[in-house]
Amino acid sequence: MGAFIVQFLTGLSDAASLFFVAAGLSLIFGVSRVVNMAHGSFYMVGAYVAYFVVSFLPKGIFTFWSGIIIAALAVGVLGVIIEILLMRRLYKAPELFMLMATFAVLLVIADLSLWLFGAEDKIGPRAPGLDGSYNIMGALIPQYDIALIVVAPLILIGLWLLLNKTRWGILIRAATEDRDMLAALGVNQKWLFSSVFFLGSCLAGLGGAIQLPKGGADLLMDLNVIATAFVIVVVGGMGSIGGAFLASVLIGELSSFGVLVLPQSTLVMMFLVMAVVLIVRPYGLLGKPEAEEHLPPELVESPLRPAPLKFRLVGLGVLVVLILLPFFAGSFQLVLFGEIAIFALACMSLFFMMGPGGMVSFGHAAFFGGGAYAAALLVHYTNSPMELAIALAPLCMGLLALIIGWFCVRLSGVYLAMLTLAFAQICWSIVFQWSGFTGGDDGILGIWPAKWASNEVVFYYLTLLVSIGGIMILRYLLFTPFGYTMRACRDSHLRPDSIGINVKRQQWFSFAVAGVFAGLAGGIYVFSKGSVFPTEMSISRSFDILLSVLLGGVHSMSGPLVGSTVFIWLEHQISQIPFYKWGLQIQPWRLILGGIYILLVMAFPQGIAGYFGRRFEGTFSVNK
Amino acid sequence: MQQVHNGIAILIPMENRQDRHILSLKDVNTFYGKAQILFDMSLAMSRGEVAVLLGRNGVGKSTTFKSIIGLVVPKSGSIYFKGEEITGLPPYKVCSMGLGYVPEDRRIFTGLTVMENLEVGRRLPREGFEPWTSERLFELFPNLRGLGKHLGGQISGGEQQMLTIARTLMGNPEMIILDEPSEGLAPVIVDQLANTIRNLKENKVAVLLAEQNLNFARRICDRVFIIDHGRVCHESTMAGLTGDVCEMYLAV
Numbered sequence: 001m002g003a004f005i006v007q008f009l010t011g012l013s014d015a016a017s018l019f020f021v022a023a024g025l026s027l028i029f030g031v032s033r034v035v036n037m038a039h040g041s042f043y044m045v046g047a048y049v050a051y052f053v054v055s056f057l058p059k060g061i062f063t064f065w066s067g068i069i070i071a072a073l074a075v076g077v078l079g080v081i082i083e084i085l086l087m088r089r090l091y092k093a094p095e096l097f098m099l100m101a102t103f104a105v106l107l108v109i110a111d112l113s114l115w116l117f118g119a120e121d122k123i124g125p126r127a128p129g130l131d132g133s134y135n136i137m138g139a140l141i142p143q144y145d146i147a148l149i150v151v152a153p154l155i156l157i158g159l160w161l162l163l164n165k166t167r168w169g170i171l172i173r174a175a176t177e178d179r180d181m182l183a184a185l186g187v188n189q190k191w192l193f194s195s196v197f198f199l200g201s202c203l204a205g206l207g208g209a210i211q212l213p214k215g216g217a218d219l220l221m222d223l224n225v226i227a228t229a230f231v232i233v234v235v236g237g238m239g240s241i242g243g244a245f246l247a248s249v250l251i252g253e254l255s256s257f258g259v260l261v262l263p264q265s266t267l268v269m270m271f272l273v274m275a276v277v278l279i280v281r282p283y284g285l286l287g288k289p290e291a292e293e294h295l296p297p298e299l300v301e302s303p304l305r306p307a308p309l310k311f312r313l314v315g316l317g318v319l320v321v322l323i324l325l326p327f328f329a330g331s332f333q334l335v336l337f338g339e340i341a342i343f344a345l346a347c348m349s350l351f352f353m354m355g356p357g358g359m360v361s362f363g364h365a366a367f368f369g370g371g372a373y374a375a376a377l378l379v380h381y382t383n384s385p386m387e388l389a390i391a392l393a394p395l396c397m398g399l400l401a402l403i404i405g406w407f408c409v410r411l412s413g414v415y416l417a418m419l420t421l422a423f424a425q426i427c428w429s430i431v432f433q434w435s436g437f438t439g440g441d442d443g444i445l446g447i448w449p450a451k452w453a454s455n456e457v458v459f460y461y462l463t464l465l466v467s468i469g470g471i472m473i474l475r476y477l478l479f480t481p482f483g484y485t486m487r488a489c490r491d492s493h494l495r496p497d498s499i500g501i502n503v504k505r506q507q508w509f510s511f512a513v514a515g516v517f518a519g520l521a522g523g524i525y526v527f528s529k530g531s532v533f534p535t536e537m538s539i540s541r542s543f544d545i546l547l548s549v550l551l552g553g554v555h556s557m558s559g560p561l562v563g564s565t566v567f568i569w570l571e572h573q574i575s576q577i578p579f580y581k582w583g584l585q586i587q588p589w590r591l592i593l594g595g596i597y598i599l600l601v602m603a604f605p606q607g608i609a610g611y612f613g614r615r616f617e618g619t620f621s622v623n624k
Numbered sequence: 625m626q627q628v629h630n631g632i633a634i635l636i637p638m639e640n641r642q643d644r645h646i647l648s649l650k651d652v653n654t655f656y657g658k659a660q661i662l663f664d665m666s667l668a669m670s671r672g673e674v675a676v677l678l679g680r681n682g683v684g685k686s687t688t689f690k691s692i693i694g695l696v697v698p699k700s701g702s703i704y705f706k707g708e709e710i711t712g713l714p715p716y717k718v719c720s721m722g723l724g725y726v727p728e729d730r731r732i733f734t735g736l737t738v739m740e741n742l743e744v745g746r747r748l749p750r751e752g753f754e755p756w757t758s759e760r761l762f763e764l765f766p767n768l769r770g771l772g773k774h775l776g777g778q779i780s781g782g783e784q785q786m787l788t789i790a791r792t793l794m795g796n797p798e799m800i801i802l803d804e805p806s807e808g809l810a811p812v813i814v815d816q817l818a819n820t821i822r823n824l825k826e827n828k829v830a831v832l833l834a835e836q837n838l839n840f841a842r843r844i845c846d847r848v849f850i851i852d853h854g855r856v857c858h859e860s861t862m863a864g865l866t867g868d869v870c871e872m873y874l875a876v
Contacts (some may be wrong), residue, residue, distance in 0.1 A: 167743060174733045174744045181731040184693050185745045186719035186795050288735075 002137030007256050009136075013145035015245075015252030016152035017211035021225055022232040023159060024203030030239040031196045033095055034087060035414055037102040037543075040226030041109040042201045042332050044076045046208030047124075047217035048117045054125050054212070054410040061129040072206035079201025080194050083595040087197070088190070089602060093249055096360065101601045102551050103543050106222060107594030114219055114586060121219075125214035144213050151210070155203075158243045163241065172196060223539050227425035230418040231270060237287020238415060243487050246285050274422065275407060282410045304356060304478060304487065304556070305306075311558070323462060326457045334460045335528070340568045341467035342525045347548045347560035348471045349517035355554040356478055357510040358490030359408070360417040362422025366404070367397045367515040369537030371522025373431060376444040376532045386450040386527055390466065393523030394516040401507070401515020409507040421539065428537040443533035447526050459528065466524045470517050474556060477513065486510045518545075551600060592593060638743060645704070646671045646799050647692070647723075652701035652711075654684075654691045661687040662698070663854040669832060669847070674825050676833045676841040676862075678874060685834035686728055686855040688831050688851070689801050693725040694718045706798070712839070722750055724797030728834075730788040734777030735819035738768060741776050741787055745794035753796055753828065764820055782813040789820065799830035806840045818843050849869045 008212045011554035025039045051070035057063040082105055090098050130147050133140040165397045174182050175192055183189060207222065232251055236243030251270060258269045277285060307315070325337060350364045374396040375389040384392070404423045408416050438444065453459045477483050486495045489503045496503050526532045535541060544567060552563025648668035654661050661684050669675050677685045690696040692703055694715040703711045710718050719725070733741050742758050749755035762769040765786040771779055776787065785805060792800055803819075806814045814837075821831055821844045835841045841862070843850065848865050850858035850873045859867050 170736065170740045170743050173736055173740075176730055177733045177735055180695055180715070181727065181733075182744065183715040184719060184725045184727070185791065186716050187744070188714075188716045188749050390653065 002139035004134050006139040006141045007260060008253065009141050009149060010145060011253035011256030012152075012249060013148040013214070014256060015248040015250075016148040017207040017214075018225075018228060018232055018252060018535070019152055019245050019248035020155065020203045020207035021227045022236065022248055023155075023241050024200035024207070025229050026233050026236075026239055026241065026244055027172070027180045027196055027203070028200035029233075029414070030096075031172055031179075032091070032193050034098045034102060035095075035418070037099060037226065038082070039102075039204050039229065040107040040111060040222035040224070041106050041113075042075050042079060042204035043208040043225045044217070044219070044221040045078065045109065045265070046071050046115060046205030047212050047215075047221060048113065048122070048208075049205070050116075051122045051124065051214050059128055059229035061127075063127075064128050068206070068209045068212075071209040072202045075205025075208070076202035078102050078446055079197045081202075083183075083194050083197040086598065088193070091193075093601070096550055096554075097118075097601050100547055100597060103547065104482070104594040104597035104601070107590040109596070110219070110222060111586075111588045111594075115588070117219075119219065122215040122217040124214065130213075142214075148210065148214075151291050152245070155206075156241065159241050177205040183415070210492075227422055231274055231422045233284075233509065234411070234415055234418050235284055237281075237284030240284070240286040240288075243284055243286030249274055270426070270572035278407055278410060278419075283415075291431050306479065307557070310380030310434075315558075319468070322468075326460060331456050334456055336568070336572060337523075338460050338463040338528055340565050341463050342521050342528065343545075343548070343568055344561050344564040345470045346469040346518050346525075346545050347439065347552070347564040348474050348557075349521065350515045350545050351549050351554065351557070351560040352474050352478070352517070353510055354549060355559075356483060356487045356490065359412075359506065359507060359511060359548075360414075361419035361540050361542070362417045362546060363427075363538050363539075364420070364514075364518055365539070365541035366420075366424035366427040367518035368403060368522040368525070368545065369431075369532070369534075369541060370427060371397045371519030372526040372532040372536050373438065373444070373522075374519065375523040375526045376447045377438070378421070379447050386453065390520070390527070394519040397519025397522070398512050398516040400519075401512040405508050405511030405515070409504050409511060418439040421542065424537065424542055425539065428534060431537055432534045438534075441534060443531055445531045448530050449527045450476065453527075459470070463524055463528060466520065470520050471561075474513075474517055478557075481590070482509075547597065589590045626718065639660065645669055646673075646706055647832065648704045649688070649692070650702045650704075652688075652691055652698045652703060653686055653839065654696055654698045656687075656696075661854050662691065665691075665701070665855055665857050667849050667859070669830060672828050672830055673847055674821060674831045674833075674845050675847040675849065676835050677849050678835055678838060678841060679762070680836065680874065683851045684854040685851055686803055687784040687854075688836060689725065689727075689803050692801060693723065722796070722798035724792035724795050724800035725746065726788050726792050726800060726802045726805065728807070730784050732776040732784050733789075733829060736776055737749075737773050738776060738779065738787055739772040741791050742794050745791035747795040750796040750798060755796055756793045758794075761793060762821060764793075765790055765816075767816075782809050785809060785813070785817070786820075793824075796844050797829065800824070800834070801832045801834075803834045804836065805833065805837065806837050813853055814840055836874075838870065 021039065021043050023034060026037050028034060050068055053068035053070050054064055057067055086101055086105065087098060090101055127144045127147070130143040132143050134143060134146065161169075163173060171182065171187055171192060172246070172313050175187075175189065175196075179189060197307060207225075208217070228251065232244055232247040235250065236245070236247030250273060254269050255274055281287070322337065322341075326334060328426075329337075346364070346368045347368070350361060353359045353361060371393040375393040378384040378389045378392060379386070404420070408419050408423070411419055434539075435441070448454065449459050449462075453462050481534070485496065485501055485506050489501065490507045493503050496506070522536070525536075548563035548567040549560045551566060552559030552561065568591070571589075574592050575587075577592070645668040648666075650666050650809060652662050652665040654665075665684070665688060667677075679685055687696060691698045692705075692710075694710070694713050694717070697712045701711070702709055705718065705721055705723055708721070710721065710723075713815075715725075733744065736744065739758065742761065754760075758772075767783055768786055768790060771783065776784065779787065789800075789802070789805070805817055809817065818840065824831055824842075833841065833845065842865075845862045848858075848860060848862050849856045850869060853875050857873065860869075
């Protein structure tokens with residue numbers, strides 16, 4: 001009995017930190033419509049800053065708690081600085097570009113943290129005065145856990161009062177509903193946005209700082225917590241602080257008891273709870289149906305048309321160059337271009353569901369990496385030939401996409417995207433943790449092409465055939481009734497509904513098709529690399545694909561192709577920089593990539609292909 | 625007053641000077657993407673006047689208002705408020721200069737209570753105008769009294785229309801622009817609305833309406849601008865509006 005109560009209380013205290021992070025994320029999104037990917041980074045920075053401040057200050061109850069508060073405030077200031085320097089310039093850019101900017105911030109902070117705080121995990125200091133335990137019917141619970149159980153509801157009440165009883169709170173709630181109307185009533189949103197970024201970042205920092213005595217600080221906290229925070233926000237209901245609280249308690253309890261029942265089942269249980277909640281209440285526990293969760297305008301604006309003749313000729317030219325490449329390029333270039341082709345297919349499959357399908361995914365690597373794993377596992381365990389593995393990988397991913405998609409299409413817009421990220425993170429965790437089957441962190445090695453394709457030129461042609469073939473099939477689909485229906489469902493739910501189209505089912509199938517082709521790309525990818533590791537399914541990989549599509553622009557089919565080429569080329573260039581020559585121990589490629597993303601977002605808010613498309617509209621436009 | 629035009633200095637008569645008018649638009653061209661909505665829209669309104677933009681659906685009345693308040697930025701042309709140019713200013717600046725906007729779709733904050741909706745609109749008092757308080761507004765809109773704690777999304781359409789006007793008045797504007805306020809309201813509520821607008825005029829607040837309802841406009845307006853194809857095609861006093869003009873531009 002005592003153990004049961006202690007487990008319950010531990011779950012409650014785990015919920016505190018999660019609640020702070022999720023509430024901050026929800027607040028920032030509600031007002032600025034920015035899905036702040038860097039929110040997890042703020043949490044991590046909060047933990048580190050608290051660690052250093054608390055170690056620096058003399059020991060004592062007062063100084064410990066001051067350290068926690070200083071850390072939270074410092075993170076709040078960091079948030080405001082980022083808002084003023086970066087986000088403020090982008091509010092007029094499409095929402096997804098702000099997402100891209102915040103992901104760039106995440107990359108930059110990740111490398112800066114490694115440099116500033118060191119690679120070693122930090123073990124949190126005990127809280128003075130609360131370092132004992134209480135005995136509950138024979139089981140021990142740390143006093144600090146009890147303190148957290150008290151603090152979390154106090155913060156909840158504080159936030160509630162702030163949002164409901166102050167003019168600032170009323171303006172924040174109004175901004176969440178209708179920013180334009182608020183401006184027309186004379187409210188300058190600049191300071192409102194900055195202040196909400198401050199509060200939201202403070203909460204993230206507080207979440208990180210306050211869990212320090214329980215969990216310490218490490219460099220993987222940022223991505224780990226953001227996925228959980230997304231789950232909490234979706235389960236609790238977007239924009240509902242009370243919902244975030246309930247959902248954090250639910251998730252906290254679940255992990256706490258899950259560890260008792262089946263140590264490795266916590267993620268699966270999180271998945272099950274999320275599934276049940278979304279089936280019963282699609283908008284989360286306390287969320288309200290979004291009356292007008294409309295698509296970002298950049299996805300709707302331009303209708304998709306078959307490319308004009310001149311543009312097709314350019315495409316043909318590129319294709320001819322690619323086919324002739326083995327005659328004048330070295331083996332290194334062949335590998336690089338093969339990789340570009342595979343990545344282009346993965347990007348195209350995301351574009352397919354994102355542009356014409358209107359469903360943004362933050363977790364497309366689940367299908368790309370999943371395809372790679374499916375093929376690798378088939379070869380590893382059943383010795384299946386390469387051809388079979390490449391053919392089965394997309395089918396497996398189609399099935400996975402049918403399962404994940406069934407949940408995702410119940411939501412729309414950002415909620416859908418958050419859910420895809422949560423699912424992808426679950427898939428990643430399964431692969432990462434189930435090391436007996438998947439090899440865990442060590443991956444699966446020795447997956448080489450069949451004998452006939454082992455020559456690099458032959459394999460290059462095989463890669464081209466699969467990738468370009470896949471891209472052409474996706475393109476073909478877009479101009480069939482399936483594609484037209486898909487776009488109709490994106491543009492309106494009501495109108496296709498009224499002519500007898502099952503919108504959800506159409507979206508579900510589009511989701512699955514995207515999964516199939518991402519799986520195909522993954523299937524061939526594993527043979528080009530010879531191995532597969534969990535990173536291929538990670539959030540970073542998902543964002544590589546997403547950012548490449550955004551970089552290229554979601555207006556036209558050339559977008560993902562341009563974006564993926566630029567991305568692989570950039571990645572290659574960065575890997576060539578001789579950091580070791582300058583005495584650097586670490587390769588700050590995330591810092592550089594993040595910096596480049598920030599510059600690109602600022603320079604081309606329409607995407608690269610979108611920009612050039614507009615620039616050379618005269619050259620490539622259909623004759624008018 | 626002199627203005628250089630095509631290199632030749634010309635004299636502009638006193639009555640055309642911008643500051644005599646509380647609001648004036650000069651050759652405003654507004655686009656949505658590539659579609660042009662306003663074509664050299666020009667009009668001018670005097671202080672304390674009640675005027676109306678009359679026209680059919682889709683002739684550019686709402687776009688005119690959005691251009692004035694700054695929700696849409698015109699491609700060319702100038703807009704002046706109290707003699708100062710406001711073209712392209714962000715909405716919050718235009719509003720704080722004393723220009724209130726009541727949108728066509730009301731845009732009540734549905735998750736906020738009636739009192740909170742009023743609070744959002746509250747601005748500092750303006751010199752020479754008696755400041756609006758919730759109490760004074762409940763006198764003007766008796767229907768809203770007693771609804772203070774109701775959510776904006778739970779009150780009737782007519783009450784929402786009252787609330788959206790009241791919310792704008794909380795900003796103590798010198799002029800308000802009302803986009804189709806009578807649309808979809810019961811006749812008895814329309815009567816109340818007419819009284820409200822007369823009351824505003826007595827309080828020296830200038831009012832510019834956009835309407836399709838000629839009968840409603842006739843009851844309250846001094847001046848009329850008929851809009852067609854994104855420009856003013858007829859301007860006169862309300863009394864001077866003749867039947868053939870109505871026939872030509874307003875008949876369906």
